[in-house]
Amino acid sequence: MEKRLLKKDKLAGIIKNISREMLVYAPVKEEDNVLFMALKEGREPLLDFSNSRNAPKTFFFPRTEIMMKYTRTGKGMELSTGEVEVREAVLFGVRPCDARSFALLDMLFEQDKYKDPYYIARREKTTVISMACVHPPYSTCFCTSVDGSPTSGEGADILLMDIGDNYLVEFITSRGEKLLKYFGDLPKAGEAEETLKKEIAERAEKEIKSHIPAKDIKPILDNNFEHPFWETIHRKCLACGTCTYLCPTCHCFDISDEAKGSDGIRIRNWDSCMYPLFTLETSGHNPRTTQKERWRQRVMHKFKYYVDNFGAISCVGCGRCVMYCPVNLDIRKIVEDIAKL
Amino acid sequence: MENVETKLREEAKKLLAEKKADIIVGYEKGTLPLLAPPCFITDPEDAEKLVWNAFCVQNLAKFVHDLLSQHRESQKRLKPADRTKKTVGVVARGCTTRSLVIHLQEKQYNRDDIVILGVPCTGYVDRKKMDALIAGEEILEASVAGDSVLVKTAAGERKIPLKEALADNCLACRFNNPLISDLMTGDHAPAMDVTQEYARVDEFEKLSPDERWNYFTREMDKCVRCYACRNACPSCYCKVCFVEQSQPRWVGIGEDRSDTQVFQLMRLFHMAGRCVDCGSCIAVCPMGVDLRRFLKKLDKDALELFEHRAGISPDEPAMLGAFKESDKEDFIFTPK
Ligand code: SF4
Ligand code: SF4
Ligand code: SF4
Ligand code: SF4
Numbered sequence: 001m002e003k004r005l006l007k008k009d010k011l012a013g014i015i016k017n018i019s020r021e022m023l024v025y026a027p028v029k030e031e032d033n034v035l036f037m038a039l040k041e042g043r044e045p046l047l048d049f050s051n052s053r054n055a056p057k058t059f060f061f062p063r064t065e066i067m068m069k070y071t072r073t074g075k076g077m078e079l080s081t082g083e084v085e086v087r088e089a090v091l092f093g094v095r096p097c098d099a100r101s102f103a104l105l106d107m108l109f110e111q112d113k114y115k116d117p118y119y120i121a122r123r124e125k126t127t128v129i130s131m132a133c134v135h136p137p138y139s140t141c142f143c144t145s146v147d148g149s150p151t152s153g154e155g156a157d158i159l160l161m162d163i164g165d166n167y168l169v170e171f172i173t174s175r176g177e178k179l180l181k182y183f184g185d186l187p188k189a190g191e192a193e194e195t196l197k198k199e200i201a202e203r204a205e206k207e208i209k210s211h212i213p214a215k216d217i218k219p220i221l222d223n224n225f226e227h228p229f230w231e232t233i234h235r236k237c238l239a240c241g242t243c244t245y246l247c248p249t250c251h252c253f254d255i256s257d258e259a260k261g262s263d264g265i266r267i268r269n270w271d272s273c274m275y276p277l278f279t280l281e282t283s284g285h286n287p288r289t290t291q292k293e294r295w296r297q298r299v300m301h302k303f304k305y306y307v308d309n310f311g312a313i314s315c316v317g318c319g320r321c322v323m324y325c326p327v328n329l330d331i332r333k334i335v336e337d338i339a340k341l
Numbered sequence: 342m343e344n345v346e347t348k349l350r351e352e353a354k355k356l357l358a359e360k361k362a363d364i365i366v367g368y369e370k371g372t373l374p375l376l377a378p379p380c381f382i383t384d385p386e387d388a389e390k391l392v393w394n395a396f397c398v399q400n401l402a403k404f405v406h407d408l409l410s411q412h413r414e415s416q417k418r419l420k421p422a423d424r425t426k427k428t429v430g431v432v433a434r435g436c437t438t439r440s441l442v443i444h445l446q447e448k449q450y451n452r453d454d455i456v457i458l459g460v461p462c463t464g465y466v467d468r469k470k471m472d473a474l475i476a477g478e479e480i481l482e483a484s485v486a487g488d489s490v491l492v493k494t495a496a497g498e499r500k501i502p503l504k505e506a507l508a509d510n511c512l513a514c515r516f517n518n519p520l521i522s523d524l525m526t527g528d529h530a531p532a533m534d535v536t537q538e539y540a541r542v543d544e545f546e547k548l549s550p551d552e553r554w555n556y557f558t559r560e561m562d563k564c565v566r567c568y569a570c571r572n573a574c575p576s577c578y579c580k581v582c583f584v585e586q587s588q589p590r591w592v593g594i595g596e597d598r599s600d601t602q603v604f605q606l607m608r609l610f611h612m613a614g615r616c617v618d619c620g621s622c623i624a625v626c627p628m629g630v631d632l633r634r635f636l637k638k639l640d641k642d643a644l645e646l647f648e649h650r651a652g653i654s655p656d657e658p659a660m661l662g663a664f665k666e667s668d669k670e671d672f673i674f675t676p677k
Contacts, residue, residue, distance in 0.1 A: 032473060032629070050479070064595045138479055140373070236379040236404070240569030242627045258593045267595050277585055277594075326569060326625035327399065328371040328378035 002171040004186035005193065011160075011167060015045050015092055018182050023089040025059055027052045036091075050137035051095050051318065055248035057105060059091060060122045063245075063270050067118070067255070072262040082265065089126045090179070097143045097316040099130045099155035101248035107310040108251060118268075127175050130156035134200055135207060140319030142210040142332060148316055150204040151197075163196050212332045213339040214303065214313055220341055221304040225296075229341055233334055234291040236327045241272035243321035243329070244298070249314045252278070273297045299334060345460055345527035346393045352458055352524050353430065354388035362430035362456045366404045368397040374483040374492075375468050379404055393432065393526075395466045395485045395503070400619040402440030402575035405431050409450045410578070429455050434462035435516040436619035439652030440575035442520060443615055446652070446659045449578070459522030461530035464503075464511030465620075466490060469629060471506055475499070510620035510633060513538045520653060542637045557602075557635070563628040564601050570622035570632060571608055576615040583607065609635050614643040614660030617651050646672065 006014075018024055019039045026045035028037050033053045039045060066082030102123070109119040133141070133150035143150060153159035157176030161168045168189055171177045244250040254271040257264050271278055273294050280286045288294050306314035315331070322330050349367070356362040369380035369390045377396040381404070382388055412427040433441065438457060445452060471480065475494060482493040488503045504512070511517070514533045519525065545553065568584070571577040583591050584604050592600040609632075616636045623632055643649045646669040649660040657663075 032469070050477070139481060235381050235407075236399075238569050238572040238625060240567040240572060240625065240627070242567060242569065245565070245567065246627075254594065256594055258595060258597075269594050277587075280587070323373070324627060326573070326627070328373060328376040330372040333372055 002169075002177060002180065003189040003193070004169045004171075004183065005166040005189050006160075006169050006183065006186055007166060008162070010184075011047060012045065014182055014184075015039075018090055018092075018179070023087050024092055025056065025089065026092040036093075045092060047093070049093070051098070051320075053246065053320070053324070055101065055246060055318070055320065056091055056094055056098050057101060057248050057251070059089070059126065060102070060105065060119050061109070061251060061253075061270075065118060065268050067266045067268050070264045070266070072264075086121045086125050089122075090129060091126055092129045094128055094130045094156065095137075095318070096130055096132060096150060096152045096154070096156070096159075097141070097148055097318040098248045099128055100143075100148050100152060100316045101155065101318075102128060103155035104249050104306075104310075104312055104314055104316065105251055107312065111310075127157045127179055128155065129158045129160065129176075129179075132159060132161040132200075132204070134162045134204055136204060136209075138319055138323065139209045140322045140332075141208055141317060142212055142214075142319060143317035144205055144208050145210070145212045145214045146313045146315050146317045147215075149201070150208065151201040161197060161200065163193060163200060166193075168193050168197055210319070210332060212335045214315065214317075214335055217303055217335055217338045218307055220338055221300060224341065225300075227341065229338070230292050230296045233329070234295040237274065237291050237295065237329055238327060239274045239276065239291055239294075240326065241274040242324050242326065243331075244272040244274055245270065246320040246324055248316055248318055248320075249302070273301065299331075299338070303335070346391070348526040349393055349432065349458060349460065350388045350391050352526060353382065353391055353432075354385045356430050356456055356458075357383065357385040357388065362428045364408060364427075365391075365430035365432070365458070366401045366408070367391040367432040367458075368393065368399075368401075371396070374480050375466060375471060391432065393460050395464065395490070395507075396483070397432075397434075398465050398468075398508075398621070398624050399573065400437050400440055400575050400617070400621040401431050401433065402437050402444065403573060403578075403621070405429050405441065405455060406444055406449060406575060406578050409454055410580075413450075427454070430458060431455060432458045432460055433519055433522065434460050435514065435518050435520065436462075436510075436617045437575075438519040438521050439516060439617035440619065442652040442655050443576060443617070443659070444578075445655045446657065447662075452655070457519065457522040457524070459519030459525045461519075461525075461527045462511075462514075462517045463530045464507040464514065464517070464533065466503075466506045467508040467620075468624070470508070471501070474501055474505065508620045508624070510618045510623070514618070515650075516617075516653065521655060539637060539641050541634050542641050545634055545638060558598070560631050561602050561605050562598060564605065564630050565628055566601050566604060567627060568604075569625040569627065570630075573621040573625045574612075575619075575621075576612060576617075577608065605635075609639060612636055613639045614647065614649050615651050616640055645669075 024039045025036050026039055027034050027049050028043050028046060034049050035054050036052045036056045068082050069080045071078045109116040130153060136150050153170060153172050157173045159170045159172060252271040253268050255268050257266050278294060279288050288297060302314040306312060322332060353365045365382045367380055368377040370392050371378050375396050377392050377394060379399050379401055380390060408429050416424045478494040478496060480492050480494055484491050490501045490503055490506050492499050513535055515535045517533055518529045592603050643660055647660055
């Protein structure tokens with residue numbers, strides 16, 4: 001793994017250079033929000049930001065995508081793939097928690113049994129450049145409770161860490177190393193920077209204020225599918241799905257046909273366990289009749305089923321659902337309450 | 342406010358202990374600053390959790406309707422002899438009581454199904470305004486003292502005039518005190534300034550149809566159709582909303598802007614004479630869509646064309662459920 005040192009004032013120029021040849025998605029300021037968006041003329045990437053409101057998963061797994069197109073003709077149905085050309089891209093400025101979400105999503109979309117061609121095509125063509133959280137940006141960050149860390153490089157191809165005058169640039173994967181040429185001839189990092197990195201990492205972890213017993217609740221969930229506790233959490237929930245749409249790891253989808261006259265498209269859309277249409281069957285029956293069952297699904301999926309299936313909790317601790325839920329339904333508190341059951 | 346809070350807890354505790362209410366919907370302290378989310382209390386001892394302050398935002402009438410209609414559904418499966426009555430207590434400010442009145446006008450439940458704990462209201466703090474005022478810093482603590490909001494961020498403490506932080510609908514609120522209640526927990530709050538109530542609507546009416554349409558489409562393009570606005574609104578209580586019907590399906594689930602516009606137009610028109618300007622829909626919208634301007638336009642139309650203000654008198658019928666000879670009809674033939 002290459003480790004180099006980059007003068008801090010050089011970074012913006014490098015990103016701009018890359019964006020001349022490839023698609024670059026980076027955090028930018030849009031009205032009142034910081035959002036991940038494709039860079040174009042007049043859109044400056046933010047280098048100093050907390051985190052984006054939307055999770056960057058959308059570049060691998062968009063909110064809506066066309067899977068195929070069809071036309072009804074005199075001779076029957078004509079089908080064509082909806083595939084759009086996937087371009088080489090760079091995802092710049094991803095926080096370690098969000099980068100880790102890619103590693104978690106890979107487990108699902110690229111497993112032995114099922115391979116999702118749409119996700120994989122984009123993932124393979126995209127280089128992820130992460131920005132370590134030298135100071136955790138929010139008091140709600142809890143990455144360390146779910147096996148992450150504010151300075152982790154998991155899921156990233158390149159990791160940048162602000163170590164004072166320089167960024168320590170780690171080219172973690174071979175995909176990351178392919179971008180070396182854009183960085184120019186950088187000095188190699190030495191012992192001193194390694195020690196500095198360790199110190200910064202330790203301090204950043206200590207600065208995390210929010211800790212939850214996320215790893216203790218699995219055995220409790222295993223045995224309490226039926227429990228009066230499930231009656232108590234959902235009542236104020238507005239079923240808006242903000243929590244799951246902003247979540248970097250939520251990945252449920254729904255497939256639907258939209259037809260106009262003889263033409264139609266088959267699209268895949270984000271779904272959300274918070275919605276009344278979630279798992280509604282054609283017959284009109286829904287095994288999850290109320291918000292109670294839907295909320296149980298959300299907790300179970302993240303802290304039990306994903307652990308059963310892939311050995312990892314499906315939450316990276318970014319805190320978006322905590323910060324943006326309009327009725328303050330705080331998953332940290334729910335996990336704490338479950339741990340006490 | 343503190344006295345109101347103490348009284349509120351006492352009364353709530355009594356209602357539950359004396360079984361005059363089975364559940365009380367109120368507000369509790371949130372896990373984050375600036376938030377006092379809805380809470381549901383059934384154990385008299387838990388009445389201590391209730392709070393009443395400028396961070397209480399949601400119109401709780403929505404939850405009253407939820408609880409009572411769920412209860413009614415659950416009773417259907419029982420033999421008549423086994424059926425029980427459920428009484429819901431609710432902490433209600435001016436706009437909340439107006440929504441309760443709408444429910445009563447629309448025969449959603451009976452007056453004796455609810456117990457209203459009236460609270461005087463001086464407006465609530467708009468979280469989005471606060472975020473803009475604080476400009477990106479994380480708010481670590483917040484409290485209201487007199488007519489300022491005190492906030493703590495990593496950079497230190499700041500004092501923000503309450504007036505700058507209050508929600509727009511609160512600043513121009515005509516009915517900030519409960520219109521109906523069973524128990525009042527404090528003296529009436531002073532009136533707000535209603536002179537600017539329709540200022541943004543008046544401005545809007547002066548625009549050309551194209552300009553108005555452009556404004557509408559621009560705002561609606563922000564909408565991600567999460568339906569939080571609908572779900573937070575006490576007047577949106579259809580059992581199955583048309584957007585979620587699948588046989589037939591009225592709107593697609595993709596990102597087609599016309600689907601979003603259809604949803605919004607339909608919801609907005611269903612609010613004619615039924616919107617109490619509580620601001621709940623705006624407060625929960627994750628995208629900052631300017632719903633209020635359109636809602637206020639309909640509200641103004643209801644007033645001018647039908648002399649109707651939403652939810653101010655339980656004895657009056659619902660606007661669209663009644664005919665008055667004085668109802669204007671020229672707009673049908675010569676729309677503006
Ligand atoms: S963000 Fe909050 S209100 Fe919306 S669906 Fe999630 S938990 Fe429910
Ligand atoms: S959760 Fe951890 S990795 Fe994510 S932004 Fe916070 S500190 Fe950084
Ligand atoms: S439309 Fe919005 S402001 Fe009007 S009653 Fe419903 S939630 Fe309140
Ligand atoms: S809350 Fe906002 S984003 Fe969600 S459906 Fe309503 S207007 Fe659209």
